[in-house]
Amino acid sequence: MKTRFSTLALAAALPLTMMAAAPALSDDLRIGLSSEPSSMDPHFHNLGPNNALRQHIFQSLTYSDENMQIRPSLATAWEATTDTTWEFTLRDDVSFSNGDAFSAEDVIYSICRVPMVEGSPSSFTSFVRDIVGVEVDGSTITFTTDGPSPLLPTNMSSVAILNASVYGGEGVEFSADGCANMGDLPASTDFSSPETAIGTGPYTLENFVPGDRIELTRNADYWDGTPSWDNVTLRPIANPGARVAALLAGDVDVIETPPIQDFDTIREAGFQIDQGLSNRVIYLHMDSGEEVPPGVSGTDGVNPFADVRVREAISKAINRDAIVERVMGGVAVPAGELLPYPLFGTREDAEPDVYDPERSAELLEEAGFGDGFEITLSSPNDRYINAERVAQAVAQFLSRIGIRTGVDAMTASTFFSSRNNQEFGMWLAGWGAASGEMANSLTALVATRDPDTGMGSTNRQRYSNPAIDALVMEARRTVDDDAREEILQRASIMAMEDYATVPLHFEVTPWAFAEGLELTPRVDQYTIAMMVRPAE
Helix, strand or coil, rough: CCCCCCCCCCCCCCCCCCCCCCCCCCCCCEECCCCCCCCCCCCCCCHHHHHHHHHCCCCCCCECCCCCEEEEEEEEEEEECCCCCCEEEECCCCCCCCCCCCHHHHHHHHHHHHHHHCCCCCCCCHCCEEEEEEEEECEEEEEEEEECCCCCCHCCCCCCCCCHHCCCCCCCEECCCHHHCCCCCCCHHHHHHHCCCCCCCCCCEEECCCCCCCCCCCCCCCCCCCCCCCHHHHECCCCCCHHHHHHHCCCCCCCCCHHHHHHHHHCCCEECCCCCEEEEEEEECCCCCCCCCEEEECCCCCCHHHHHHHHHHHHHHHCHHHHHHHHHHEEEEEEECCCCCCCCCCCCCCCCCCCCCHHHHHHHHHHHCCCCEEEEEEEECCCCCCHHHHHHHHHHHHCCEEEEEEEEEEEEHHHHHHHHHCCEEEEEEEEEECCEEEHHHHHHHCCCECCCCCCCCCCCCCCHHHHHHHHHHHHHHHHHHHHHHHHHHHHHHHHHHCCCCCEEEEEEHHHHHHHCCCEEECCCCCCCCEEEEEEC
C-alpha cells in the first residue's frame, strides 16, 4: 500500500484499482456519514459532524482548507494593526441564500449570538471570548481584543455568519458585557427549518429528517462559482458494515471511514478509495496524581504514573511500527508528537519513540517497579479506527515488560463520561487539533487543567508542568507567527521529553466512492460535498 502526499505532505491519497463497472452518476450526490450531526444550528455544538455540515450552508470570515491552512472567505484580508486589534476587510457583492446582502451587521450579530446559545454541550464561545470591541468603517471591521489574540483569524473560521435580519437583529450593537438589539433569538431547533437556516454557503437546506437524511440544494446565488452538485443528500449510517453495503448497492456514492478489512471488497466491486493523513493523534494518558488511580494495583500504595521513568518505560515498550502495520493495515503513521509535520508548531525531526523493551525494563527497575504491577487500559470501541484492537496490542507490549495489562473497551458515550469522572487510571483516546496548530493540542491535552481559562480542557490525567504552561501561555499572547511557532516547538519538545502524553500514531482517514468521482481528502477528517467532484 502506497501513500501519496500533497505539497504540504498532509493530504495523502490512495486510488485503488477498479475491477468492475460502478453505478452511473447523476447531478446529485449521496454521502453516507458515520455520525449524524446533533443540530442544524451552526453555533450549537462544536462537534466534527456538525462543523462539517455547517460548511455547506454557512460560511465564516475565514475558512480552513483541506490542509488546515487559513484562507479568505467572507473576509478577503486581515491584519493585526496592533497587539490587540485585528482589521478584517469584508467581501463585497455577497448575498445570503434569501437574497439579502451580507454586511458587517451580520458579523456582529453572529459574534454576539455565540455565547447566548442555550444548552450547548460544547460551546463556540472560546472562539469569540477575546473580542471586547468592534468598529465598522465601510467594508472594514476592526476587532479589539482583551490582550494579544494571535489566533483570531483562525478562530473566525469556526464562527458561522448568520443573516441578522432573519432573526430580527437589525441594528445590533456589540458589547462585551452583552449585546443589544438582538431581536428574538432563534432556538437551536429552529434551524431545522429551511426558512431559518439561511447562509451564504454553496448549498441551502431543503429537508432534515433526523435519523434518516439531510437534503441540500445548490444555492443559485452562491458568490464563489457554481457548486458541483444540484442536490446533496447526507445519510447517517452508523454501522460500518451497513455503510459499505449501501455503497456497494449504489444507495450512496461516497462513504466515510470504510473498515480497513473491507478495502479489498470495495476495490473488487469497482469502487475507489482515497485516504488522507489526519490531524488526529491516538495517544495514551495516565493519571499522574498523588493517589493511586483506579485500575492500578500491586504498587504498594504508590502511583507509578507520577514517575516520568515509568511513563517513558511505557512509551518505549510499544512498537508503533508493528501497530501501524499489523493492526492498522498501514493506514496510520507513527507519531513523535501531538500533530503531524508540517502543521504549525511541529518539527520535521520529531521522531516516534524507539521500540526498546530492554530499556523499558531498566527504567521500571530504576523507578522501583522491577517486579511490575497491574493496570487496566480503558478505550472506546466505536470512536477511533480499530481503537480496541490498538488497545489490545498496547496491552500485550506492556505485559511483556511486567506491566500486566487488561483492556476495558466500551462505547464512546460511556468512555468519555467515565473518563471525565476520573474513573480511569490509564486510557487510550484521540485528539484532532481544530486550529491545525500545536497550541491547540498542548492547551487541551498537556496544560494544567483550569476550567476558568480553558487550559487543560482534556487533561483529565492530573498532569501539571508550570514550565510548559508558561510557554503555552506565552505562545497564546504572541502575534508574530515565527516567534509563536518557535515557542510552541520548545513547549512540544518539553512535553515529549517529560512524557506528558504518549502519542501512538496519526490516523489516516479513508473515504470510498464510486467510479467517475474525484475526492480531495481533508486533514480535519470532515466529509463535505465540496471535496467531491466529477472526475475530469
